[in-house]
Amino acid sequence: MLKVILEGHDKYYGLTDIVRMFFGEVSEDHGNSCVIAEDGPDVTLVNTLEKDGSSVTLVSGTGKRYAFDGPALEVGREVKRSLYMALTDITGIEMPWGCLSGIRPTLVASEEDSAEELTKKYLVREDKAALGFETAREELRLLELIPAEDLNIYVGVPFCPSRCSYCSFISQDISHHMGRLGEYEAALEKEIRTLAPSLKRKVSSLYMGGGTPTVFNDEQFARILDCMFSSIRIDKDCEVTIEAGRPDTITGYKLDAMREHGIGRICINPQTMRDETLSKLGRLHTSSDIVRAYEQAKERGFEVINMDLIAGLPHETGDDFVKSVAKLIELDPGNITIHTLYKKRRAALSKETVLGRDDDRGDIDAAVRKGYRLLYEAGYHPYYLYRQKDTGHGLENTGFAKGDTGCLYNVAMMSDARDVLSFGAGGMSKRCFEQEGTTSKHRVERCPTVKDVLTYISRSEEAAERKARFFEL
Ligand code: SF4
Structure with a gap:
């Protein structure tokens, strides 16, 4: 001990x-x-x-x-x-980010004049210091594009068609809650319709995430989009992103509905392009389904397609991950986001393993480095970065973008410097107030929405009223 x-x-x-x-x-x-x-x-x-x-x-x-x-x-x-x-x-053991243990190392990086300072002061490994420094500059540039007086909106759908074995997100597996999805749709629309008329602030970005928002059937999905676009003032310059996540939930009808509303950004997330892993993880699709969904979206003219990959998935080696990165680069989406996952819950590890005799640690680290190199060579650059608290390897999640396609919502949400209003169960709304005299430039007040879907379904109007008070509407 x-x-x-x-x-x-x-x-x-x-x-x-x-x-x-x-x-x-x-x-x-x-x-x-x-x-x-x-x-x-x-x-x-x-x-x-x-x-x-x-x-x-x-x-x-x-x-x-x-x-x-x-x-x-x-x-x-x-x-x-x-x-x-x-x-x-x-x-x-030396941690890649040295003694920076927080979820936003780029916040510290933004205070420094060079990557070398991060290494010198915080013992950050050189490659991570360079990554942190570069990403911090890009985050700041994108943050400037989001006026502090604007709102950023999140619409959450905590349902998925099946549960991926590695998932720690509290998502409702539709096979067990099929009957509830319609009720969730109605509750979400009620919350939006109750609150949206009082919103006087311009909306900079809107992100519909999950779970898997495209888990709804065609009609339900189209109704939610109609509800959002008729209730919330979404101007032409508002960045709207829909996480379509699993390709098995994407239909031509849903893609058309999104395009009819002028939605320009979509996320199609393979997590891996290796079929054997996809099947072992409980995902109900293959890598060909991903390619098909991607091509369908491309044909319809989505301006930016984001694709997520995870390094360190169970049943995969570092090489498998690097191959997935190469396959996505061939597809050429605007954004590729790399997440890192630690294979086992740390509590389940033996003391010896925790102390560093775990091969996974070096393997994932080396694979992530190779993956990043491929992305740089293909013209991508990092635009936002965060870490999760319980990753055993101390690595990070990084969003890469080609050209000026970084997702404003991601930057706004991670910055803790822009207000976010969340609709849906489990959402976290926040207000950010500038402050002086501390290392953190903003003070954040939060207003969580109940996570339990059944409670949310019966009380979404109350959730809207609470948020109206929180935002002083
Ligand atoms: S799609 Fe994402 S949120 Fe849904 S179960 Fe899989 S990992 Fe979890």
């Missing part, structure tokens, strides 16, 4: 983040001022914040001490850095 005792500060949150990157599950014991990782080695560390603002991490009983040789960072970051140095030495 690894124990980290806090001295002179109370930055539990940051320290648990660092310990989690190495050992998975972590708990906080405020009574004894420590954080504990049951799966860690039997070591006690003392993480101290000194009076001069620097931090030292000592290994109890050994006299070993870890402190950065250079100017101190802001407190929260400083204590994380010395702990990260100690854990790197103890485990022999």
Whole structure:
């Protein structure tokens, strides 16, 4: 069991983040001022914040001490850095993003003048520092295109035609909830119709995501689009994206309906182009279905097609992933988004595996590097990036775009600097207020919508009223 005792500060949150990157599950014991990782080695560390603002991490009983040789960072970051140095030495593992444990490393990158500074100050590996620095600049450029006074809208459909085995998203498998989909459609339309008339703000971007929004049948899908476009003021310059996700849910009728409303962006997500994996994951389509759906969308003139891939899927090697990247590049979509997935839940791993003798870690990392290289060579550049908290390998998810096709909604949503109004079960609406004097430039207020679909179905009008109050409409 690894124990980290806090001295002179109370930055539990940051320290648990660092310990989690190495050992998975972590708990906080405020009574004894420590954080504990049951799966860690039997070591006690003392993480101290000194009076001069620097931090030292000592290994109890050994006299070993870890402190950065250079100017101190802001407190929260400083204590994380010395702990990260100690854990790197103890485990022999260096994380790709160094001591940046948050979900938005580009936020820190945007504060720096060069990629080298990220490596120097935060111990970020050189390739990730370059990626973070470049992406941060592009995120900022795209964010400038989204006026702060505008709204960005999300419409959520947490249903899928079947459940992919690796999915952690709370999505309702339609085979078990077939009878409820119509009710969900009605509830969603009711929420939109109740709230939309009070919206006076211009809408910069609208994103319909899931789950799989195209899970609805043709008529239901067309009705929802009609409802959105007749209730919400969607100007010609509003960016509208529909996640069509699984190709087995895409029909010519739905594509035509989208185009009739002038929708220019669509996501068709293979996750992998390897048929054997698709079948093992429980997805009800093949790679040829993906190509067919892609060509159907292309023929209809969608301006930007995004395609998602996942590195580290179960039943796949790094090479399989790289081949999928190459196949998508051949199709030439405007956007390709690379997600990384850790194969096993960390809690299920043995202590030895957690400590780094897991081949997956290096394999996924190398495959992602190769995939990125192929994308750069094909003319794509990264435009937004985020991380998930429980990835064991510490990697990231990166959206790549060709030319000026990056998705504004993705940037707005990840920035925590633009307001987002969410319709549908499980959505998170947020308001972002500028602030000074802290490392974060915005203060964010959030208004979640109930996740349970059945509760949402019976109370979507209430959800609309809550959001009207939240946005002071
Ligand atoms: S399509 Fe996406 S949201 Fe739906 S089950 Fe598969 S991974 Fe989960």
